[in-house]
Structures are given as structure tokens and as C-alpha cells.
Amino acid sequence: xxxxxxxxxxxxxxxxxxxxxxxxxxxxxxxxxxxxxxxxxxxxxxxxxxxxxxxxxxxxxxxxxxxxxxxxxxxxxxxxxxxxxxxxxxxxxxxxxxxxxxxxxxxxxxxxxxxxxxxxxxxxxxxxxxxxxxxxxxxxxxxxxxxxxxxxxxxxxxxxxxxxxxxxxxxxxxxxxxxxxxxxxxxxxxxxxxxxxxxxxxxxxxxxxxxxxxxxxxxxxxxxxxxxxxxxxxxxxxxxxxxxxxxxxxxxxxxxxxxxxxxxxxxxxxxxxxxxxxxxxxxxxxxxxxxxxxxxxxxxxxxxxxxxxxxxxxxxxxxxxxxxxxxxxxxxxxxxxxxxxxxxxxxxxxxxxxxxxxxxxxxxxxxxxxxxxxxxxxxxxxxxxxxxxxxxxxxxxxxxxxxx
Amino acid sequence: xxxxxxxxxxxxxxxxxxxxxxxxxxxxxxxxxxxxxxxxxxxxxxxxxxxxxxxxxxxxxxxxxxxxxxxxxxxxxxxxxx
Numbered sequence: 001x002x003x004x005x006x007x008x009x010x011x012x013x014x015x016x017x018x019x020x021x022x023x024x025x026x027x028x029x030x031x032x033x034x035x036x037x038x039x040x041x042x043x044x045x046x047x048x049x050x051x052x053x054x055x056x057x058x059x060x061x062x063x064x065x066x067x068x069x070x071x072x073x074x075x076x077x078x079x080x081x082x083x084x085x086x087x088x089x090x091x092x093x094x095x096x097x098x099x100x101x102x103x104x105x106x107x108x109x110x111x112x113x114x115x116x117x118x119x120x121x122x123x124x125x126x127x128x129x130x131x132x133x134x135x136x137x138x139x140x141x142x143x144x145x146x147x148x149x150x151x152x153x154x155x156x157x158x159x160x161x162x163x164x165x166x167x168x169x170x171x172x173x174x175x176x177x178x179x180x181x182x183x184x185x186x187x188x189x190x191x192x193x194x195x196x197x198x199x200x201x202x203x204x205x206x207x208x209x210x211x212x213x214x215x216x217x218x219x220x221x222x223x224x225x226x227x228x229x230x231x232x233x234x235x236x237x238x239x240x241x242x243x244x245x246x247x248x249x250x251x252x253x254x255x256x257x258x259x260x261x262x263x264x265x266x267x268x269x270x271x272x273x274x275x276x277x278x279x280x281x282x283x284x285x286x287x288x289x290x291x292x293x294x295x296x297x298x299x300x301x302x303x304x305x306x307x308x309x310x311x312x313x314x315x316x317x318x319x320x321x322x323x324x325x326x327x328x329x330x331x332x333x334x335x336x337x338x339x340x341x342x343x344x345x346x347x348x349x350x351x352x353x354x355x356x357x358x359x360x361x362x363x364x365x366x367x368x369x370x371x372x373x374x375x376x377x378x379x380x381x382x383x384x385x386x387x388x389x390x391x392x393x394x395x396x397x398x399x400x401x402x403x404x
Numbered sequence: 405x406x407x408x409x410x411x412x413x414x415x416x417x418x419x420x421x422x423x424x425x426x427x428x429x430x431x432x433x434x435x436x437x438x439x440x441x442x443x444x445x446x447x448x449x450x451x452x453x454x455x456x457x458x459x460x461x462x463x464x465x466x467x468x469x470x471x472x473x474x475x476x477x478x479x480x481x482x483x484x485x486x
Contacts, residue, residue, distance in 0.1 A: 020447065020452050023452040136445070136447055137448070137453075138447075
């Protein structure tokens, strides 16, 4: 039997939350944007008047102001957004226990089991729209379908404070392929170069062909376009599925111009990744490095180790080797990220080297555990490497050092 | 209309419920709340904000909405009254 899944998306969430307390911004172009001094100055959300003036999410404040000079720009208040997100979510739980968050402002709801109680999906959808608007003061777009992907597409197509139902592929056949979840710029260009322009085209192509041109993602997009699978919504309170990767990314306060700069930021990122691995008792095998230069061009690279590790030092040294091998400083770097994958639990057996040339150092492990204990008890800035002092602004320890 | 934050004297009962008893106006007057007709979660579309809306009856038989939003109380007011 087909399920009934809703995708509920709060309209212009950050901007709506701000307008809730500042009704004076309802009719003027307004956007929520990060701090330009920390080089996070991009538009995170905008209201309808700003949208009508051509302001787009993810563009810089300067670019937005060119199109709309009178744009009111507010700093994000994440605490408030989290509060509203939780409030809306607790309202969803009044309709079903199967609520799966997708970011702060989106959720999938499997209401198949609640239909007999509430009468029909229409009753649930209209009640949700009404209650979120009246009780919380925000508006929703709801997509209704039999799986998560079509439901998500439905909420993208639905107007503000309304819903859109997608029953079958025929309803969306003519939409551009780029509307589908996870079809980004790159996949969109590849599909277009092969003459695949609509979701209908994507669904009609053989799975093998899509795999050939897009790799693993081709498989996923074939399923997405044809509405196959993807209908399991997590149950409230169920344990989260185990992590597939752990990552940390940072946009530096200034461009990274030499290896010392990169090393300072990498040390901080690798400590953070290793601490989170340690919390979950995970070991990694593959290290990914991500760099974005000041022209916003992104490069990713990866290396797989011979044996498992959970050491920050291993992540850092390998990430740095990757950087040395593949990157130069012809264009300075703006942000850098580290991720680890091929994760396994510490308690799982793993292959060590027969001749004892293991790179895993128990001494190093003890040292890192000790550092983490100090940080847990006395705060993140209680202990840091001397390298971080070379540029306290870059390493983000500035205020802490002066304060001590 | 504007959102005007006010001081309120409340009773926190054994069940964890909060019942506003007096509203303290800016001239230090304590205005007794005679009756609470309704408590419901509501957003104030007139002045902005959202939280628990208490529909209160003040003497002589005047009804006002009192909002409780993240630890603060406010009422909706006409701009010219302030």
C-alpha cells in the first residue's frame, strides 16, 4: 500500500521569524545575512519584497544591495530560529510520531498511520497550515506524495501557506531535472549535455546509462525521478542511524596565503573532527580535504589509510600532505574543510600490520585524550597548540588568550 | 499597534501552571486580573510575537489579551496611547 508522506517547509524561515517580532519589516525588502567582518556576509533568507527585487539566497550582501539599495539586513538569531523550529516540530508530533527533520525548517511527516484518526490527509494538511499560522505566526508550504522525494518536490512547487500534491510521475514529467533533490549545478550540466532536460527524460533513461555518466549519483537520481523507494520516515525517539562521515569546515577571517596559515586552521579543524569521532567511539580510514579559493572555486581530494585511526594528528598530517600535493598558493584560499569517512566502531576488529610498522601511536592517543579531557572540563580555549598563538585571529582563540 | 512589555505578578501553582494575577502598569498601579477566559498558543499578528495568549478580564468587564512569550509578558497597544 502506498504511504502518505508530507514535506513541510517553513516559508523564508529566518526572515519570517524576524518579521514575527518586527512587523515593520513585512512590507519592506529585508534579508537575514551573516557577518561580513567574519566573511560570512551572504544572504541566508529574504522576505517576499526582497525576492521581488531580485535578491537571491547565497549571494553576497554587496551583490544584493546593488539590486536593492534600501535592503534592510539583519544578523541571524540562531537561538530564536531553533526555538521556533522546535515549536513547529512539537506541533507536527501531534499528528504523527514519524517526523524526520531535514535542516531547521523542513520536515518529512509520514501520516499513513494517522489517516483513519484524522479522517483524511486533507484534514491534516489544512489543520497544520492553520495552526502553524495562527499559533506560531509562520507559514508553511506542504508537499503531499507517496515518497519523500516527490513530497519535497511538492513543497517546492506549493505556493506560500498552501500545499501541492504529486500522485505520480505524470504530474512532474515536464519539470526541469534541476528541480529534483540533489541535482546541483554539476549534475545539471552533465545531464543537459546528454540531452536530459526534464524529470521525464531522467526517468526514461536506463539506470545503467545514468550510472555511466554520473557515477553512483546516477543510480540515486534514477530512483528519485521514478519515485522508487525513499518512503521510510524516521520514528520519533528512534536512534539516529550511525554516522557515515564526520566533517568540519571553516571560512577563515582572512585569506590563507601560506602553509603556516593552512596548518593553523587545519590543526583546529582536525582537533574538532577527532573529538567528535572520539565521542561516538568511531575510527576512520579515509580523509577528505576540501578547499575553496577566493574566487569560490572548490577542490576536494582524499586519501585512504592502510589502517584505522581516530587520531587528530593522523588527520592533520594526511590532510596537509594532500594539500601540499594538490594545491598551491597562486590564488589564496578562503575556506578549508576536513572530513573523515569509512568509519567503523572502535570495538569492531580491524586489520593491523603484521610486522609492527603500525602508524597508530598509543602515546599520541593518550596525549589527545588528555587534551580533550582538559577542554571538556575547562572550556575549548583552555589548552591549544603554540601554533595557534602565531595568529590568534585565524585560530579563533584571540579573546580567550587575552582574557587568561 | 505596538507590543508593550509589562510586569506581571503571577501564581505558579503546584502543577507548574502560571496564572497571572496582577498587571503592573508603568505608573506602578497594580491592575487586578479578575478572570482568565482562555489560554491558547497564538501569534499576535497585530504587533508581532508569538507565545501563550491569556484572554484576561479586567474591571470593569474589559477584555485584553496578555501574551507570555519566552519568559516575558506583553500586551497589544495602540501607538497613540503610549
